[in-house]
Amino acid sequence: RALALLAEGKVSDATSLLRAVAESRLARIAQDRREAATAFRNLGVIAGLGDPKAALDAYRQAAALDPDDLDSALWAAWLEKERGERAAARTRFDALLARDTLPGRTRLWSLIGRGDIL
Numbered sequence: 001r002a003l004a005l006l007a008e009g010k011v012s013d014a015t016s017l018l019r020a021v022a023e024s025r026l027a028r029i030a031q032d033r034r035e036a037a038t039a040f041r042n043l044g045v046i047a048g049l050g051d052p053k054a055a056l057d058a059y060r061q062a063a064a065l066d067p068d069d070l071d072s073a074l075w076a077a078w079l080e081k082e083r084g085e086r087a088a089a090r091t092r093f094d095a096l097l098a099r100d101t102l103p104g105r106t107r108l109w110s111l112i113g114r115g116d117i118l
Contacts, residue, residue, distance in 0.1 A: 037066035
């Protein structure tokens with residue numbers, strides 16, 4: 001449709017149409033990322049029952065997909081710490097603690113985890 005508008009010389013209309021499509025796609029990508037992060041977080045919970053490595057992989061993936069998923073970041077940091085991946089865990093704990101707004105529970109467990117590493 002945008003090409004047809006361009007052919008008719010309606011550049012502004014074609015631009016508006018393409019902008020609307022692009023913004024709609026961006027919104028869908030953000031929603032898909034959050035949904036994928038939720039699925040990986042749930043996988044981490046379930047995998048943690050029998051396979052801590054799989055749980056860690058799932059929490060890392062969830063945290064990467066949704067930077068606002070503080071629970072996944074915290075669990076990834078704790079599992080990294082428990083596996084002896086101290087540098088990765090410390091980086092993740094520090095990133096959590098650097099946030100301006102962090103729920104008290106997440107701040108507490110991040111401080112405890114960072115303290116364990118130190």
